[in-house]
Amino acid sequence: MENEFSIEVRDLTKMFGGFTAVDHISFEVRHGEIFGFLGANGAGKTTAIRMLCGLSLPTSGKAEVAGYDVFRKPEMVKRNIGYMSQKFSLYQDLTVSENIYFYGGIYGLKRKVIFQKTEELLEKLDLKHARNTLIRDIPLGWKQKLAFSVAILHDPQIVFLDEPTGGVDPITRRQFWDLIYEAAKAGVTIFVTTHYMDEAEYCNRISIMVDGRIEALGPPAELKTRFQSQDMDEVFVKLARG
């Protein structure tokens, strides 16, 4: 099971009727890497991420996540990943600690472990005073950081973040990325999709998807050189225009 890559994708394809949403994509992500998954709206990012999380079955191709085939062993994959969706994913009418407890519970963590982790987490996020506050009453930035922390509460090997920083101010985004770096340093593989090109610069490697295919893949610096661009924005626009 020990293997160099935490995600390995070969010719992964998803078709909806006659429409090919994801068209034979292949890539690998190493352990502890921050992998940026970029693309315009409708390029197929979310479909790809859903397949990798075992939420959707591929039409053809092969994908291994955390050493397990997503096609054959989706339960094992789900046990070893964390997921934060683009829609906001904590329960608004539950308090901070109830949310943590609930998500710890559905991942099968023991009560004692959950309580201990809750304390650590509240300490780290400086949210101790808000433990019994309903999620709907705390600021968006905090919610986002809390959602990320909850997604890695069960110590997954990989965490999938689907546009985690939509609608958040730059300072909070910066703080959010600090959390991501911290998790990556602790060995968690980060698979993140984003619209913000400055965030793409934070990634170790990025791939850019256009019309269901991966058109470019590599470290941000290398891509900028290859496409003779000043910044990632320019790389993206050049690729997206074809």
Add this chain to the structure above:
Amino acid sequence: MKRFLGFVKKEFYHIFRDSRTLLILFGMPIAQILLFGYAVTNEIKEAKIAIYDPAKDEITEAITQRLIATPYYQLGAYLDNMEQAEEVMKANKVKQVVMFEPGFGEKFQRNGTATIRIISDATDPNTANTLQNYSQAIILGFQQEQQAAAAQGSMPQIAVQTRMRYNPELKGVFLFVPGLITIILMLVSAMMTSISIAREKELGTMELLLASPMKPIQIILGKVTPYILLSIINASVILIMGYYIFGVPIAGSLLLLSLEMILFIVSALCLGILISTVAKTQQVALMISLMGLMLPTILLSGFMFPIENMPGILQIISHIIPARWFIVIVKNIMLKGSEFMMIWKESVILMGFTIFFLAVSARKFQVRLT
């Protein structure tokens, strides 16, 4: 199991922290049973009638007295001529006009037949019908007495006795309690379940649950369990209120009644899950539940309107409404004290629905994941 309990606990947080949900769950059943029990009733009391009596003999006086002596009628006016009948009715002074023909008593004595014309204000057809029936019954009763008196035992008389069984006072609430139980169970089980699942989809938390190691079946069970419990509590509240406040009997076995209720709850829950697989938002789930489930359940199940009186096509449609069968079952158990052998047919049909919905919803939910 611990995961499951945590899930159920979360679901209860949702329910108890939303005042609207609470209101629908607990306020509505109580409000409805009080409304149906006290306000909505088919019984008519002290309706005003007008009498046109050109004969003014012993017999017409006797009939008039008889009508007015009942609690149903109250004398509104004596008319001097037939034209006034139209006036008093248009002016909304009376609901019914009773007209005797001239020389009524004499004809009755001599020929044995005489005519009374009863005219009812049918702008409200139900009231008109009921009043018509009341006065016919009263006059018929009078006539039989007269005939019996005239015959003086020389000729055997057939005495027609009518009797209303199981609900001798014709209390509307006897029918409404079984109907209400049906509606409330449908509402709580199907509508609330579909809305609560659609809510998870709308908020994006469903994705998260599906990405977790929880199996879809665990998620579904976790979502429906609280509503099963609440449905049972609601049904009990209605039964208890019906029994203690309105005196609706529970003649049959309580155990059988409970089992049939659980069967119906499960089939309603499956319908709720089915709706939630189609509906992406709470609004859509609500609309489908209201139009697709609540309206047919209220209108076509025999709760509001007798199925026998519906046009043929609607009668056929009513067969595919689970509530139709369930109401029959509940009515028979509660009012007639029926045993299982008397309602096995309805029960088998209901079970068939339940199994069918269970299979389809399980399949639908699986398909949605791919």
